[in-house]
Amino acid sequence: MKRIFDPQTVAVIGASNKEGSVGHALIKNMIGSGFKGIVYPINFKNKSIYGVRSYSKLSETRDTIDLAIIATPAETVPEIVKECGEYGVGGIVIISAGFMEAGEKGKKLTKTILDYGKKYNMRIIGPNCLGFIKPSIKLNASFANKMALPGKIAFISQSGALCTAILDWSVEQNVGFSHFVSIGSMIDVGFHDLIDYFGNDPATNSIVIYMESLTHTRKFMSAARAFARTKPIIVLKAGKSSQGAKVALSHTGTLAGNEKAFEAAFKRAGIISVDSIEQLFHAAQALAMQPRPTGNRLAIVTNAGGPGVLATDHLIKQGGVLSELSQPTLEKLNSTLPENWSHGNPIDVLGDASAERYKTAIEVCLNGPNVDGILVVLTPQSMTKADEVAKAVVEAAKNTKKPILASWMGESDVAEGRTILEQGSIPVYRTPENAVNTFMSMYKYSRNIADLYETPSSIPQKFVPDQEGTRKILHDIMKQKRFVLTENEAKSVLKLYDIPVNVNDMATSATHAVKIAETLGYPVVMKIASPDITHKSDIGGVQLNIKNKEQVKETYDFIIAAAKNAYPNASITGILIEKMVNKKYELIIGSKKDPIFGPVIIFGMGGVAVEVFNDLNLGLPPLNMSLAQRLIEDTKIYKLLKGYRGMPGVDLESIRFLLYKFAYLVMDFPEIKEIDINPFSVDKDGGVVIDAKIILDEKIELKDKSDYSHLIISPYPLQLHYNWKIGDNKEVIVRPIKPEDEELEREFFGSLSRQTQYFRFFGYVPNVSHDMLTRYTQIDYDRELALIALIDEGGKKVMAGVSRIVADFTNETAEFAIVVSDKWQGLGLGNKLLDEILRIAKDRKIGKIYANVLNANVTMLYMFRKRGFNVIQEDNESSYAELILT
Numbered sequence: 001m002k003r004i005f006d007p008q009t010v011a012v013i014g015a016s017n018k019e020g021s022v023g024h025a026l027i028k029n030m031i032g033s034g035f036k037g038i039v040y041p042i043n044f045k046n047k048s049i050y051g052v053r054s055y056s057k058l059s060e061t062r063d064t065i066d067l068a069i070i071a072t073p074a075e076t077v078p079e080i081v082k083e084c085g086e087y088g089v090g091g092i093v094i095i096s097a098g099f100m101e102a103g104e105k106g107k108k109l110t111k112t113i114l115d116y117g118k119k120y121n122m123r124i125i126g127p128n129c130l131g132f133i134k135p136s137i138k139l140n141a142s143f144a145n146k147m148a149l150p151g152k153i154a155f156i157s158q159s160g161a162l163c164t165a166i167l168d169w170s171v172e173q174n175v176g177f178s179h180f181v182s183i184g185s186m187i188d189v190g191f192h193d194l195i196d197y198f199g200n201d202p203a204t205n206s207i208v209i210y211m212e213s214l215t216h217t218r219k220f221m222s223a224a225r226a227f228a229r230t231k232p233i234i235v236l237k238a239g240k241s242s243q244g245a246k247v248a249l250s251h252t253g254t255l256a257g258n259e260k261a262f263e264a265a266f267k268r269a270g271i272i273s274v275d276s277i278e279q280l281f282h283a284a285q286a287l288a289m290q291p292r293p294t295g296n297r298l299a300i301v302t303n304a305g306g307p308g309v310l311a312t313d314h315l316i317k318q319g320g321v322l323s324e325l326s327q328p329t330l331e332k333l334n335s336t337l338p339e340n341w342s343h344g345n346p347i348d349v350l351g352d353a354s355a356e357r358y359k360t361a362i363e364v365c366l367n368g369p370n371v372d373g374i375l376v377v378l379t380p381q382s383m384t385k386a387d388e389v390a391k392a393v394v395e396a397a398k399n400t401k402k403p404i405l406a407s408w409m410g411e412s413d414v415a416e417g418r419t420i421l422e423q424g425s426i427p428v429y430r431t432p433e434n435a436v437n438t439f440m441s442m443y444k445y446s447r448n449i450a451d452l453y454e455t456p457s458s459i460p461q462k463f464v465p466d467q468e469g470t471r472k473i474l475h476d477i478m479k480q481k482r483f484v485l486t487e488n489e490a491k492s493v494l495k496l497y498d499i500p501v502n503v504n505d506m507a508t509s510a511t512h513a514v515k516i517a518e519t520l521g522y523p524v525v526m527k528i529a530s531p532d533i534t535h536k537s538d539i540g541g542v543q544l545n546i547k548n549k550e551q552v553k554e555t556y557d558f559i560i561a562a563a564k565n566a567y568p569n570a571s572i573t574g575i576l577i578e579k580m581v582n583k584k585y586e587l588i589i590g591s592k593k594d595p596i597f598g599p600v601i602i603f604g605m606g607g608v609a610v611e612v613f614n615d616l617n618l619g620l621p622p623l624n625m626s627l628a629q630r631l632i633e634d635t636k637i638y639k640l641l642k643g644y645r646g647m648p649g650v651d652l653e654s655i656r657f658l659l660y661k662f663a664y665l666v667m668d669f670p671e672i673k674e675i676d677i678n679p680f681s682v683d684k685d686g687g688v689v690i691d692a693k694i695i696l697d698e699k700i701e702l703k704d705k706s707d708y709s710h711l712i713i714s715p716y717p718l719q720l721h722y723n724w725k726i727g728d729n730k731e732v733i734v735r736p737i738k739p740e741d742e743e744l745e746r747e748f749f750g751s752l753s754r755q756t757q758y759f760r761f762f763g764y765v766p767n768v769s770h771d772m773l774t775r776y777t778q779i780d781y782d783r784e785l786a787l788i789a790l791i792d793e794g795g796k797k798v799m800a801g802v803s804r805i806v807a808d809f810t811n812e813t814a815e816f817a818i819v820v821s822d823k824w825q826g827l828g829l830g831n832k833l834l835d836e837i838l839r840i841a842k843d844r845k846i847g848k849i850y851a852n853v854l855n856a857n858v859t860m861l862y863m864f865r866k867r868g869f870n871v872i873q874e875d876n877e878s879s880y881a882e883l884i885l886t
Helices: 021-033 076-086 100-119 160-173 191-199 217-225 242-252 260-269 277-291 305-317 327-336 356-366 386-397 413-423 432-452 467-479 485-496 510-522 549-566 626-634 652-668 738-750 754-761 770-777 827-844 858-864
Strands: 009-013 040-041 067-070 089-093 123-125 129-133 139-142 149-157 176-182 204-210 233-237 271-275 297-302 373-378 405-406 504-507 524-529 542-546 574-579 585-594 598-606 615-617 672-683 686-689 692-696 722-726 729-734 784-793 797-808 814-821 848-854 870-872 878-884
Touching: 009 021, 009 510, 021 485, 021 542, 021 652, 067 076, 076 089, 076 100, 089 542, 089 870, 100 123, 149 160, 149 277, 176 191, 176 432, 191 204, 191 217, 204 277, 217 260, 217 542, 217 858, 233 277, 233 870, 242 297, 242 432, 260 271, 260 598, 271 277, 271 432, 277 432, 297 356, 297 729, 305 373, 305 432, 327 356, 356 373, 373 386, 373 432, 386 405, 386 413, 405 413, 405 432, 432 626, 467 485, 467 692, 467 848, 485 504, 485 524, 485 626, 485 692, 510 524, 510 549, 510 574, 524 549, 549 574, 585 652, 598 626, 598 652, 615 626, 626 652, 652 672, 652 686, 729 827, 738 770, 738 784, 738 797, 754 814, 784 827, 797 827, 814 827, 827 858, 848 858, 858 870, 858 878
Parallel strands: 009 040, 009 067, 067 089, 089 123, 149 176, 149 204, 204 233, 233 271, 297 373, 373 405, 814 848
Antiparallel strands: 129 139, 129 176, 504 574, 524 542, 524 574, 585 598, 585 672, 598 615, 672 686, 672 692, 722 729, 729 784, 784 797, 797 814, 848 878, 870 878
16 A cells, blocks of 8 residues: 555556547646656557657566556456566556446456456555545646645545545645545455555544445444544445435445445444535544534524524534523623623624624633533624634634634635634634534534443343354244244244243134133233234234133134235234233334345334334444443433433333343344344333344355354454463453453553553553543454453452454554563463464464563563564664564
């Protein structure tokens, strides 16, 4: 990737003297932009291109080529890529179109290109792309007609045409870029590669993406989660409507996916999702200029009532809150503002407001307890000096950690003020609505990151699902070539995952039905049981509140007749009879396999009107108790569930735990295509599954165990649980670390002596923050693993040691670290932790393990040398150790 984005030599294959051609635009940009590297035009027809000697093939250059840009007809590209590989080219950008989007012929060309890329270890950007621009080295490796301005934003786009429009806009708006990349069809280099590359680039402080489709979803999520905390990732997803998705499919040749699934994934990764190009760059600039808000409460300071009302309406519509000014804040404003100010929020400082009046109002609000950010609005009036007010805003912003945004409405009268604000790092907009949009984008980023790194509570009780029993039920049904479970079968599966279901029994005759009903007790519910009938209520297949045996007999005959009438060929198992349940609230809990994101979990208001109310929220497995809470609280019914206007709430902890267990079911069984619990009936005394259906995936190959490859977020590696013994038969539990271990980790830090801390961290760590602990406990198991050793001390589990590997995004190398608490040193625990983490690294096909170690840490150096590490002393203080695994 470095040879692509920081090349010393570039070959332009397909360079042309023909004005108006892509080849001509490419060579013109490469030679005319001020790039200091060497550029080789490759064209077998011409001796010179754009006044520079041309070569008929790469070998004629007799130079090492870092980057090759290909702009030739699609059918010629595979052989050119092969030539590049044989010559040792570092990386390739394919401008040409006619591949993934061009049917079977194009797909064959794509496969050939990819095979050559892998064979010769070359990364490929494109095809069907504009190219890329790196302004800091004046490299314009594209056919765009402008050079991007230098800046700190990395922009990635699937649409080349949109790139040129944004480039034109960015120059006009003075928006600069560290990199400006069109990636086209992404047959090789994808969003995940670029997020990893730009995430490690010190010249980039935010990553902005225009996305039409997504491939390599698990890698994308892993990369985004790795960097979203330190560098905002802002995405404009196109193809949200079904029609837009079809256009995106024809454009990129890949699936565009479900809008709500994308939103759930972005939220889980800490990504900011926006709805327009304008919002895309507004959010990036604002996050670079201003601190992030800790909440969504906004104070509005304005010299005109109308814009304040518009800003308020838009804020509420976007889910924000108008700050409620405290009594002390109101008293201070009353004492400093004219008598006729608005006496509330928005704070109307009146049309004749001076710079000093604005500054006073801003500072009073910033010091208030209920304000998370300030929007300053100015309309041009003869008494108001826009430039002086701008200076006052910049001055006020110097003494706060709360964000300040501005809307200077108008054009020429406020132009100088806008310039002053921008130079003072205050984001400024022409309309208050745009400012509100940006504030809400900043807040969503803060909330996503906070949610991502919240320490979850422990699960309320031990959960051990019956995986083997569940697997037997599902596989037996699939072997019968059935893929829809009856309600009774579905409930049997749920019970094996400790999900409470209503007591029921199956009747095969009217007489049998009466016997079951009288055993259960009246009133009862009767339902048709058939794998061929999924929407039972639609055909009269569900009858409620059956109160006696005469009704049972009549209802049995009625349901059987109704089912046969609606579905003459349906296989009818019988009539399911269960006790009538009357609980206050009905919920839906479900899952469906998304073609891009795998299983997504649905939670919301259930019952027969679920589609009417559409009060649903989506999440991605795996879940912990905190993530389950987020899934619940972002629905409208949450207000009722927690208790509303004197009505008792439900046991929310049990619902969180239910979602936690449900997530494990869809994680453990990729065989499940759809699962629907509707309703889950709940009140203050608990909840129960009233109806359930499960549809299986016909395309899934039956396996004895899930490898979790159907998930886009790596689950907790339960298989890495061990029971060891150290010293004098002291029992040790060893397992991967998890987010719930934050307090264990804090206590572990406190148990380390100063010397042990110094050996592990090359310094002392007197205080450990929540942020530091989340970095150690909330990890991406695809990229990182920490094994912790737990020992029982007086009935309490304490952490005795931890070994850790952190892999790079290529999985080629991984850094190793280990520390054992002083009390448990010298008992062999460190050796066992080191050996086990090395075994895991080999299983993960990591090529090399490395570590930095202090020379004073002689025990660690001995452990490394004993295992064949190559130890190199770097200076008097430290050494570098590495072990080649593959």
